[in-house]
Amino acid sequence: MEIPQKLKDYINESRSPLPPISDPDQPLQVDSLGLIRLVSFMESDCGIRVEDEELIAENFATLRSLGNSSSKKRRRLRPHR
Numbered sequence: 088m089e090i091p092q093k094l095k096d097y098i099n100e101s102r103s104p105l106p107p108i109s110d111p112d113q114p115l116q117v118d119s120l121g122l123i124r125l126v127s128f129m130e131s132d133c134g135i136r137v138e139d140e141e142l143i144a145e146n147f148a149t150l151r152s153l154g155n156s157s158s159k160k161r162r163r164l165r166p167h168r
Contacts, residue, residue, distance in 0.1 A: 090154045097128050098150070111151040122147055129157075 099107040101121060108115065117125060125147065129135040135157050146156040 090150055090157075091133050094129065094133050095150070097132070098125070101125070108150055111154070112149050115147060115149060115153070117147055 095108070098115060098117075101124065102108070102116065105116060122142070126137045126142070129137055141156060146152055
């Protein structure tokens, strides 16, 4: 699981007044508007493209699920040698 630090920081800031995420399996507790903002941040600031079919709750439930779904995507995007 690889989550960029600026993405972790964004998630923790956007969850305020909830405490920062300390466990990768802790629920992110992102509502629908928060999800739209999170995806926008991921695409514009982190360079992580999120396809429509990837917009399912389980991909954004925890840091671990977010990291797993984005790392699978990064593996698919690497050129074959």
